[in-house]
Amino acid sequence: MGRFTEATAPSWVLTAADNIAKALDVARKDILDLAVTPPKPEMGDLAVPMFQYAKARKVAPPVIAKEIAPKAGGAGYAISAEGPYVNLRADRAALLEDVIGRVREAKDRFGHAAPDPEKTAAIDYSSPNIAKPLALHHLRSTMIGNAIARILRANGFTVYGINYVGDWGTQFGYMIAVHEHDAPEKFEKLTLDDFVKTYVSQRKLAETDPSVEEKARNAFLRLEQGDASARRVWEKARSASLAKFKQVYDMLGVEFQDDMYIGESFFSPMLDGVIQEAKQKGVAKEDQGAIIVDLSAHGIDTPALLQKSDGATLYATRDIASAKFRHDKLGGDRREWQCLYVVDQGQSLHFKQVFKVMELLGYPWADRLKHVPFGVMLVWSDEDQGWIKGKTRAGNVVLLEDVLNEATKRVVKIIDARNPELADKEATARAIGVGAVVFNDLKNKRTNDIKFKFEDALSLEGETGPYIHNALVRTKSILRKAARPVPSTYDVKLLSHAREGEIAVLLAGFKEAVARAGLEYDPSLICRFLLDLAGAFHAFHHDCLVLDDANKALSDARLVLVDCVRLVLENGMMLVGLQPIEAM
Template identity: 40%
Template sequence: MRYKSEVAKQLHSVLPELSIETIESLLEKPKHEQHGDLAFPCFELAKTMRKAPAQIAAALAENLDADIFTKTEAVGPYVNFFLNRNIVSKDIIAIVLEEKEAYGSHTNGIGKTMVIDYSSPNIAKPFSMGHLRSTVIGNSLKQIGEKCGYQVVGINYIGDWGTQFGKLITAYHKWGEEDKVKQHPIKELFRLYVRFHEEVKEHPELENEGRAWFKKLEDGDKEALKLWTWFRSESLQEFSRIYDLLGVKFDSFNGEAFYNDKMDKMAEFLEQKGLLTESEGAQVVMLEDEQMPPCLISKSDGATLYATRDLAAAMYRQGMYKFDRALYVVGGEQSLHFQQIFSVLRKMGYKWVDGMTHVPFGLILKDGKKMSTRKGRVILLEEVIAEAIALAKKNIEEKNPALANKDEVARQVGVGAILFHDLKNERIHNIEFSLEQMLKFEGETGPYVQYTYARACSLLRKAAYEPQEASALTDDNSWSIIKLLEAFPNVVATAFARYEPSHIAKYVLDLAQAFNKYYGHVRILEEDAEKSARLALVYAVTVVLQEGLRLLGVDSPSEM
């Protein structure tokens, strides 16, 4: 809270032994509104002052006096502070009206660069629900990073290399037909990929054929390269359509293949620094001191591995972007891999590795199980998006058939439902896939927040409101909203510090619920002395709801 520091300064004047920062960290929000707006617990002081916490609280409450709060009271071991609603409400609304969409911004990232590696689907496979989490979490962190002043580079590290392409080429030669692939590229390539893994159970020699074809691909074989290039081109077209639907953009599509000519140099660097060790014919970097298994750099046949490529990618990105932070929005099952990568870079003596972070997330499960492209247990994201948009369109036709731009609003609401359903959950948790839950248009959902925004915009249109000078509002319903508006900059900072978009999602839900309660209890458009102040509050809500949704990658239709 903006006013935490003011209250902390007042407490510091009577508790000079505690720093303002320490006091601010101890201040908390009371569970019940009747206990004020901020509370200071006195348990810690009891140890040094050798008094009961309740005694300390009573003494502090008597000695505090400032314009910023109207009352202080001791309740047991707590000092409760009641902020001056006149001052705070006018101040907060004025700031939002002045700063508009810039409200909640921070400057700590100005002059710094952050790269985010996210989405990164494999080519020749359909874009499934399993790819959704990395895509939407990464996209949201990109917006939040920019809000905090960083220049953010979004990287889609496409999975366009590896032994799976040897398997796919083998499958295409055995069972593929050119016309079928041309007609439905991704669908047909996916069918071949699944068939390979079914056939290999009966014919294990297929694994060797797949490995051989990948080696040919690595060695530049014309037939292998021709097929790989075709598969890649078709896949990128498919992905672009999905990203356009989701409203997700990238600054770089340099995938795994981009680093092919940088792999040998990476191995040379490691050799020069004396970090490579031979183990059973393979080249590894030992990580015994870090209590981790060795990091494999190349296999006994000379083929490179993911680690080599990720090391080369990190080196390239630092050289290219001079990043201060680098985020890898990749599933939690890859945690050991990234610990190894960061440890190897540290052993190489690179200080910039301290700015690199793996941002893990849980899985989207189907019937409690992980989705698997090998087994064909996959839900196609495009089909889910289409169904969500169709449901949104149906709702619009029923409730507001005269709405202009129905198709565009249906897209915004349908896609918003999917994105919000993911981002309202803490990223580390698994999510059970449920189309019914995802597409609900009431409760804790994206469409609920969007509808709240549209409702507020409708009020402003009816009143022909133009932003003007802010006035104070002191009633309980207004105060609940004002405290939430005041908290927005801190929510943004916390979401960035923890790389946790769910903080933003939960915040906009709280703000939407507080506004709807306000709407139900207050006659906003009534002609009286406070009408302009109420409309200014409504306008401030639209500004912050729209900006909060934008940070999640969700659109805000002004009519629904």
């Protein structure tokens, strides 16, 4: 697999690949697929190995390389044979001119693909439980999902971000039993915290007093039957929870449309229909009093349970109903529709079962349902001297909000020490602190377990969010100090420094990174890009003076480049949910 596809390759790469293909008498795509990045920058920007062509012609690879290189030259790049490789190096001035032109034209859409009405996606992410707090482990689904939603939009998709909140289940029995007869003035003021406390205390009581459980069950039964008084408590618990969730989402820069909080309760009226349909189609059967779908003929040993022996439905049943809803209402009529579930890898089997059941039910779009799994979050434990799962064990919950506030607090302290005059101190600290936590979560491959350590997640140095923020702030500082608009014309030949070349190569690769991140549903690819670009800019900043009255022409050209870096950094940051800032 090559570095580029025909759709995303910069024009010089296409030209070069064309010429090499012609010289070898093969297809351009073959060359693109073969092309790799050389191990050292001095060797060039792209290399095409000659091994297989050498084998076909029964000559040594270096011989072929030497023969091809002189024949495949062209405008915009240099070509040379080095051992068994044909190395290509983009002409820096041409590359810079090309990429700067594109950035300045596309602006905040640079790197994006054109919107395509056939591309639609429903993405399920975050999806916390009502009446429970947002904990640290919710960060993963929330931010990975948010980033994928933004990345797919940048790839031309219309995206529906769905928050499939857990707003149905026996836990509401406790809420109803306890709060049903609260005085109105107390009832009105109930918050998520109150409901969490109720849940915890009721669970504790239930351990010694069986009647607590009994009352809760009855209360939930009334809720299911549509009892108005029970429903009133349910609604309150739901709205109080959502209000709190939205506060935290706001801190994270995450937003769901109001009509996209489509929780489990929404589907409860449809579940009988699902069971009936599955039975009628001969997909489901009764077994030990329960309704199951036997999947053993399809390589899945565990059957999918649609209904318990006591008649209650299960979450697989709800997922079937919700998949139909998403297809029918959220873009399923489009050719390139997809429905993503950004849910931890522990639920792989569950989704495998649900998707297979959808297929057995005869829905031809069942193959568009995709589980996008991610690794669990492990927290460092000094006690155990190891990584442990930060489970919701009683009293052991790390609140997401607390982590974000702590991060912000630490950044405020640093700003106070280094830049006490900063305007917007609180908002800036929040962007940097939250960004640090978010970036720490997204920078590694999605499927890895992430090991959460405060010192690392809140670190301000190295491969971190603040490293990106710092690069952005440096671009803005220069642009501000220039005290004149970014020049509209400039002499590209003056941008001859090696650092400028590195930046050009990176900028030219942004679109490829966005495309790949979209195909692989992996925000870490954007994070890596941002680290590379920020790094190249930091090095440039160290080596190259931009504001230089003695050399106005060079200063102009560099200002243009700095502005492009600024723009692409901002574009990339938006995709992964880092909030751009002006100063720090």
